[in-house]
Amino acid sequence: MYGGPVKIFGAELAHPVVNGSGTFDALAARRVFGEQLDARFPFAAYVSKTITLEPRPGNPPPRLWELGQGMINSIGLPNKGLARFIEEDLPAYAMLPAPLIVSVMGFSGDELAAAVEALGERSEILAFELNFSCPNVETGNIVGSSPEETAAMTSLLRGRTEKPLIAKLSPSSARPDQIALAAEQAGANAVSLINTLPGMAVDPSGGGPWLGGGGGGMSGPAVRPVALAQVSRVAEAVEIPVIGMGGVSCGRDAREMLDAGATLVGVGTENFRDPAAGERILAELRELNQSSVERK
Amino acid sequence: MTQACVTAPFGRRSAPVRSIERSGPYTFLRALDAAGPKPRAGQFYMLQTARGWGGGDDGRPYLPRALSFARVEQVNGGLELTYFLESVGPGTARLAACATGEELLIAGPFGNGFDLDRTRPPVLVAGGVGLAPIVALDDKIRKTDGARSTVLVGMRDGERAAAITKFGVECGIATEDGSAGHAGYVTALLERELEDGHDSTVYACGPPAMLEAVRALCSEREVPCQLALESGMACGYGACYGCVVPTVDGYARLCVDGPVLPGDKLETAIVKGAGH
Numbered sequence: 372m373y374g375g376p377v378k379i380f381g382a383e384l385a386h387p388v389v390n391g392s393g394t395f396d397a398l399a400a401r402r403v404f405g406e407q408l409d410a411r412f413p414f415a416a417y418v419s420k421t422i423t424l425e426p427r428p429g430n431p432p433p434r435l436w437e438l439g440q441g442m443i444n445s446i447g448l449p450n451k452g453l454a455r456f457i458e459e460d461l462p463a464y465a466m467l468p469a470p471l472i473v474s475v476m477g478f479s480g481d482e483l484a485a486a487v488e489a490l491g492e493r494s495e496i497l498a499f500e501l502n503f504s505c506p507n508v509e510t511g512n513i514v515g516s517s518p519e520e521t522a523a524m525t526s527l528l529r530g531r532t533e534k535p536l537i538a539k540l541s542p543s544s545a546r547p548d549q550i551a552l553a554a555e556q557a558g559a560n561a562v563s564l565i566n567t568l569p570g571m572a573v574d575p576s577g578g579g580p581w582l583g584g585g586g587g588g589m590s591g592p593a594v595r596p597v598a599l600a601q602v603s604r605v606a607e608a609v610e611i612p613v614i615g616m617g618g619v620s621c622g623r624d625a626r627e628m629l630d631a632g633a634t635l636v637g638v639g640t641e642n643f644r645d646p647a648a649g650e651r652i653l654a655e656l657r658e659l660n661q662s663s664v665e666r667k
Numbered sequence: 668m669t670q671a672c673v674t675a676p677f678g679r680r681s682a683p684v685r686s687i688e689r690s691g692p693y694t695f696l697r698a699l700d701a702a703g704p705k706p707r708a709g710q711f712y713m714l715q716t717a718r719g720w721g722g723g724d725d726g727r728p729y730l731p732r733a734l735s736f737a738r739v740e741q742v743n744g745g746l747e748l749t750y751f752l753e754s755v756g757p758g759t760a761r762l763a764a765c766a767t768g769e770e771l772l773i774a775g776p777f778g779n780g781f782d783l784d785r786t787r788p789p790v791l792v793a794g795g796v797g798l799a800p801i802v803a804l805d806d807k808i809r810k811t812d813g814a815r816s817t818v819l820v821g822m823r824d825g826e827r828a829a830a831i832t833k834f835g836v837e838c839g840i841a842t843e844d845g846s847a848g849h850a851g852y853v854t855a856l857l858e859r860e861l862e863d864g865h866d867s868t869v870y871a872c873g874p875p876a877m878l879e880a881v882r883a884l885c886s887e888r889e890v891p892c893q894l895a896l897e898s899g900m901a902c903g904y905g906a907c908y909g910c911v912v913p914t915v916d917g918y919a920r921l922c923v924d925g926p927v928l929p930g931d932k933l934e935t936a937i938v939k940g941a942g943h
């Protein structure tokens with residue numbers, strides 16, 4: 372039975388569809404779509420855009436490059452910083468009709484620990500996602516590519532909060548299962564993958580990189596086979612739940628991610644093409660229970 | 668600026684193409700929006716075709732395309748939205764190749780739109796497909812409010828200038844090849860217009876170089892201006908953070924903080940990646 376309630380982190384989620392961090396700004400969406408957003412909130416839990424201790428403006432434009440089956444982004448984690456997040460955004464996120472998972476990133480263990488500690492007592496927050504794998508910041512993939520670094524960082528944070536920790540893994544590792552295992556052994560309660568794949572686009576007018584940040588992160592249907600392979604490999608290796616994402620655009624894609632071993636399915640880039648993608652994908656997933664749909 | 672209080676229906680919805688008309692390199696695409704609210708001039712929609720979106724140049728398009736509406740009319744069954752576009756890439760090529768009756772998926776209206784200052788005479792400046800939101804604003808001023816406006820339109824050549832007639836907009840025309848109206852840029856017409864008095868507000872949409880010339884001209888003469896900018900955009904509703912332009916207050920997302928920005932918030936309207 373696909374699309375039913377899921378028990379995770381001591382909570383029961385209404386269904387398995389969540390968003391990928393940084394692909395749905397629920398506060399902007401509420402301003403744009405009004406109260407309908409609450410009534411039709413498309414995710415069973417909401418994952419915030421990544422926050423950092425200090426504010427970040429993000430990368431200079433251009434930030435986007437379109438591909439035939441996806442895109443490359445160079446956003447660079449713009450955010451208002453921890454203090455303003457707590458003051459301005461957290462109360463608004465708490466009003467959402469879905470539990471909140473806060474994505475955090477730090478340029479050092481101390482930075483991450485400070486963020487997790489400052490937020491650790493907040494009852495609005497169900498869990499933390501530790502972004503060990505953003506390709507758009509210099510240090511992004513360093514932790515996420517090394518089992519030792521992942522274990523050290525996870526274990527440092529494990530000591531600072533009681534809340535569930537989700538390690539967001541990099542797809543750039545040749546052995547994602549080892550990274551996931553390292554996170555699990557260090558006390559992570561779940562892993563999520565994949566983050567975007569490092570990519571680059573060349574300026575069509577000649578020469579250098581198109582994107583303001585130089586390189587970027589590739590996402591969309593083009594990366595889905597990579598995601599399935601890694602989710603499947605990781606799910607076999609660890610006991611903790613896996614949040615699987617990467618190019619999921621329809622109910623069948625979501626089912627394949629669940630079949631690969633994911634407990635929750637993340638929808639990311641498809642949100643850009645369809646603001647209600649989460650709602651549609653859940654409905655399509657549930658429809659698959661009625662009939663066995665063959666691959667076109 | 669006051670923000671638009673138009674709330675978009677959540678998600679995307681089907682909008683059948685009611686008619687498609689070509690004028691030189693331009694296409695007038697009219698679609699029926701049965702469920703959306705009346706948009707505000709300068710707001711935009713994200714458009715894609717329900718079928719065959721992809722498979723063009725490099726396999727694209729993949730993402731929907733942001734297009735301002737040019738005209739909105741109440742018709743039987745909803746609103747008829749007119750989009751004005753030129754095929755310049757795989758997305759606009761696919762939209763321009765639509766057939767009557769074909770299904771579009773649209774989301775919107777998004778963005779702030781122009782903030783019309785009724786205490787100052789409006790001067791509207793358009794360049795190329797930037798004519799779309801200028802027609803919408805002129806309709807609002809002349810047809811809805813019954814007020815006066817000055818409209819100045821720049822086009823590359825006479826073939827493109829012919830499309831202005833189809834909208835029935837009274838305006839001063841400039842063409843770069845001199846085949847219609849003033850030979851040169853539309854900003855020459857604006858410069859002349861602003862000589863007569865400085866009590867106007869300028870509203871403009873067009874290519875980055877034109878917007879920058881308008882911004883600099885207005886800044887010099889201390890004339891307030893509102894510029895409708897364009898940028899590559901993935902989502903249209905604040906999710907992706909991809910459409911930012913630098914402003915004096917930091918990066919602004921054109922989809923939710925714009926696409927209309929006051930000229931005095933910009934140091935330049937020329938931003939790499941904008942205008943396509």
